[in-house]
Amino acid sequence: MTAIHENQPAVEFSEITDSQSLNEVFAIRRVVFVEEQQVDPEEEYDEYESSSRHFLLKVAGIGVATGRFRSTDKGWKVERMAVLAEARGKGYGQEVLRGMLALIPRDGRPIYLHAQEHALEFYRKNSFLPEGERFWEANIPHFKCVYQQPIR
Numbered sequence: 001m002t003a004i005h006e007n008q009p010a011v012e013f014s015e016i017t018d019s020q021s022l023n024e025v026f027a028i029r030r031v032v033f034v035e036e037q038q039v040d041p042e043e044e045y046d047e048y049e050s051s052s053r054h055f056l057l058k059v060a061g062i063g064v065a066t067g068r069f070r071s072t073d074k075g076w077k078v079e080r081m082a083v084l085a086e087a088r089g090k091g092y093g094q095e096v097l098r099g100m101l102a103l104i105p106r107d108g109r110p111i112y113l114h115a116q117e118h119a120l121e122f123y124r125k126n127s128f129l130p131e132g133e134r135f136w137e138a139n140i141p142h143f144k145c146v147y148q149q150p151i152r
Helices: 019-036 092-103 117-125
Strands: 011-015 053-059 062-072 075-083 111-116 128-137 140-147
Touching (some): 011 092, 019 062, 019 075, 062 092, 111 128, 117 128
Antiparallel strands (some): 053 062, 111 140, 128 140
16 A cells, blocks of 8 residues: 655555565564663564564655554454654554554454553554553553444
């Protein structure tokens, strides 16, 4: 899916199917999670890399945002949403999230994520509501959030 706006660079959201693009995804996650947030690389890169569907958003051909989702025994889990610092505040995270939501099968199972506490408002604006108590993952406070599908 590509969006072109007058006087703005081309934005391209796509599912990753090759190792070179997956390396771009991992590079974004390394910068955001490992370098900025000090997440241990052993926690960041996990056993679900090969069973997840990965996505990359490029602006003018350069990867700036990523996310993934996977099937779990609790439903569809959105994970590893990351936007490079210089690209934040421009709607790219929302574009990745909406792109993934459009591709998650609607099979009656919940769509959920573990939101970092500082990102709760972003997820609320995108129809994810917190459930339960705050918990810690990778030394960062999180809340489980469940997608409330908009009524059409």
